[in-house]
Amino acid sequence: MKDAIRIDKLLACIVILTFVALSYVNQQALVYQMGLKVKENYQIYSKLVDRNRILGYNVLNLKSPVSLEARLLAKKVELNMPRKWQVVKLESSPRKFVQKDLGKKGLFASLFVIGREAEASPNVNSFAPVSR
Amino acid sequence: MQKLITPRIRKVLYCLLVLFTLLAVRLLFVQLGAARPLSKLASDQYKTFECLLPRRGIIYDRNLKELAGSVNLNSVFLDPLIVEDKDSAAGRLSEVLDIDKDKIAGMFCEDKRFVWLARKVEPETERAIRRLHIKGIGFVKEPKRVYPNKELASHITGFVGLDDSGLEGIELKYDKFLKGSPGWIYTIRDAKRREVPGYEYREIPPADGNDIVLTIDSVIQAFAERELDAAFKKYNAKGGSIVVMDPHTGDILALANRPTYDLNDISGYSIDARRNRAICDFFEPGSSFKMVTASAVLEEAAVKPEDEFFCENGEFKWEGHTYHDHKPYGWLPFKDVIKYSSNIGTMKSALKIGDKRLYRYIKRFGFGKKTGIDLPGEVGGIVRPPSKWSKLSLCSISMGQELTVNVVQLACAISSLANGGYYIRPRVIDRIQDKAGNALERFESKRQHRVVSEETALEVRKILRGVVDGGTGKSAEVEGYFPAGKTGTAQKVEENGTYSRSKFMASFIGFLPFDEPRFVIAIVMDEPRPQHYGGTVCAPVFKKVADQLMRYYKLPPRSYKN
Numbered sequence A: 001m002k003d004a005i006r007i008d009k010l011l012a013c014i015v016i017l018t019f020v021a022l023s024y025v026n027q028q029a030l031v032y033q034m035g036l037k038v039k040e041n042y043q044i045y046s047k048l049v050d051r052n053r054i055l056g057y058n059v060l061n062l063k064s065p066v067s068l069e070a071r072l073l074a075k076k077v078e079l080n081m082p083r084k085w086q087v088v089k090l091e092s093s094p095r096k097f098v099q100k101d102l103g104k105k106g107l108f109a110s111l112f113v114i115g116r117e118a119e120a121s122p123n124v125n126s127f128a129p130v131s132r
Numbered sequence B: 001m002q003k004l005i006t007p008r009i010r011k012v013l014y015c016l017l018v019l020f021t022l023l024a025v026r027l028l029f030v031q032l033g034a035a036r037p038l039s040k041l042a043s044d045q046y047k048t049f050e051c052l053l054p055r056r057g058i059i060y061d062r063n064l065k066e067l068a069g070s071v072n073l074n075s076v077f078l079d080p081l082i083v084e085d086k087d088s089a090a091g092r093l094s095e096v097l098d099i100d101k102d103k104i105a106g107m108f109c110e111d112k113r114f115v116w117l118a119r120k121v122e123p124e125t126e127r128a129i130r131r132l133h134i135k136g137i138g139f140v141k142e143p144k145r146v147y148p149n150k151e152l153a154s155h156i157t158g159f160v161g162l163d164d165s166g167l168e169g170i171e172l173k174y175d176k177f178l179k180g181s182p183g184w185i186y187t188i189r190d191a192k193r194r195e196v197p198g199y200e201y202r203e204i205p206p207a208d209g210n211d212i213v214l215t216i217d218s219v220i221q222a223f224a225e226r227e228l229d230a231a232f233k234k235y236n237a238k239g240g241s242i243v244v245m246d247p248h249t250g251d252i253l254a255l256a257n258r259p260t261y262d263l264n265d266i267s268g269y270s271i272d273a274r275r276n277r278a279i280c281d282f283f284e285p286g287s288s289f290k291m292v293t294a295s296a297v298l299e300e301a302a303v304k305p306e307d308e309f310f311c312e313n314g315e316f317k318w319e320g321h322t323y324h325d326h327k328p329y330g331w332l333p334f335k336d337v338i339k340y341s342s343n344i345g346t347m348k349s350a351l352k353i354g355d356k357r358l359y360r361y362i363k364r365f366g367f368g369k370k371t372g373i374d375l376p377g378e379v380g381g382i383v384r385p386p387s388k389w390s391k392l393s394l395c396s397i398s399m400g401q402e403l404t405v406n407v408v409q410l411a412c413a414i415s416s417l418a419n420g421g422y423y424i425r426p427r428v429i430d431r432i433q434d435k436a437g438n439a440l441e442r443f444e445s446k447r448q449h450r451v452v453s454e455e456t457a458l459e460v461r462k463i464l465r466g467v468v469d470g471g472t473g474k475s476a477e478v479e480g481y482f483p484a485g486k487t488g489t490a491q492k493v494e495e496n497g498t499y500s501r502s503k504f505m506a507s508f509i510g511f512l513p514f515d516e517p518r519f520v521i522a523i524v525m526d527e528p529r530p531q532h533y534g535g536t537v538c539a540p541v542f543k544k545v546a547d548q549l550m551r552y553y554k555l556p557p558r559s560y561k562n
Helices: A002-063 A065-074 A093-104 A106-110 B007-032 B035-046 B086-097 B101-108 B123-131 B169-173 B218-234 B286-299 B334-339 B343-351 B354-364 B393-398 B407-418 B454-468 B539-552
Strands: B047-052 B066-078 B115-121 B137-146 B183-188 B202-204 B211-214 B239-245 B252-258 B308-310 B315-318 B321-324 B331-333 B422-424 B429-433 B439-442 B447-450 B484-493 B499-512 B519-526
Touching (some): A002 B066, B035 B047, B086 B101, B218 B239, B218 B539, B239 B407, B286 B393, B286 B499, B334 B454, B343 B393, B407 B499, B454 B484, B484 B539
Antiparallel strands (some): B066 B115
16 A cells, blocks of 8 residues: 555656656747747848838939939929029918918808819928938 | 566566666767767757848938948859759749849759859849749848949949948948948757757847948039039030039038949949049149149249230240240230130249249149048149259140149149138048947048238139139139139140140139139039030039039129129
């Protein structure tokens, strides 16, 4: 009977040890998998950063004076410097106030306001330099 | 216990004991006998030591607009021993990479485990190659230099080779600052060659290259290049250069040459197009050099602006040689001698100071030695000492013959007059900075020595104003800004040593406004045709560039009387 108890204890010890060992192995495998996942994500991140940088340079390329001039020349758009007697009026913020005021008049009032058929949207410089 | 351990179990246990004993013996043998070679074999398989390439520094213009930067692109390599169905693979890769099929097939036959297929391919090409799913093809990231402005300021920035080391321009001269230093990474890899994170990981990150901020303004550079290009094409010139400079600081705001080249695709251009003519080519300046003679005779008080000179009605015999003017003139005050660019009047004025004194001023204006501009390949030009001058040399040199200069030297010389009489070293680089924008080295502008007195400088500026105001440089007039300058039309020297009658160097060197100069512009055109006069070919370029320069800096026009 005593021997039977001892063997039970031995078996229990073996089971516990095996469980602990397996847990350790499982934990190491999880650490390894998580590490791989982190690595993969980092690779995706660096890939996106590289892509961002390439796109950033493409934008710089498109914005460069050389490219813009080539495009204007291709379209045969001739831009001249204004003469002394010419007045160049640059629209900026005042237009926004007019639009805001129109908005405040309400739907009924705005029905009687003649709006522009085609109005250029405000030019927003959306390009942000590539972060480094 | 007797019941539990039956004879059968006992046999199994004995067997296990024998097996474990054998294993222990084997372990002892491995540990004591073959440990070293085996552990080296294993570590070679799972430990990796990789070099991490640094990111090359960025080249900015003075407003921190990028002129050169780097992106990471994949290079494609192949392991010929792994590739299956080589013929089909070569055909498919040939279509995607636009490389001859036989050339790729040749790569497949190489007896190596690593062959470069294509370096630094575009992302679209890379994706197309990945879609082919060819075994034995791999990718390695490599930095590629990109120049978003293509040919803009190409002769200043220069370019790099395939290994990312500088080959021309700033890229070459400041390579050690730009390239940075590589790092390394030590990791463990699994059977699939994936990095095992968290195990024996050591890394020394690469030190990225430092950034360089130039004195160039890309906007000024763009319109200077545009106007130079237009004149270069209009007059079918062999070459052309333009330099825009701040005479007070020595900052080169624009420097361009024609022909030029696209920095992103240098293979399609000749070496001639890549040459920075503004500093690498020297030529006889011709009449534009008369500003030096005028400065010398005025500073030496040998001549006053109102002194009259008889210009021999266009033909003057001296030491057995006959000199000519482009138009016959009689008596002219000295200021008009320069205004109408009379050779005879200029050489007569030079005769008043003699060779040694003229030579001293030539050297003071910086001719005959390098300006020290931060660009590679500069030539100093040739100025012989008076001991080697012939009897004709004084007359010839006074009107810009028998000596050679480069365009930047001419710009520096006229800057000395524009800034009140000091020689100033030209500079292309403002500072070298780290990634955080902290300046590591500043290239301060330096006034080097006095060339002429402030009074003489002002006097010469007034005379040069006359050149534009009714003289040979009328086409350079910019309404409201009162430019001044000097035209030059020099005959080129033929191979047999005689002056050519059909090949000319046209030039216009000027500044504006003449009383408080802000900018110096030097334009030189090599062999323009059919027109060849500096006043016809180069002065209009000056006018156009100066006009845009004034608008760019929002300098209001003014009225000036006197």
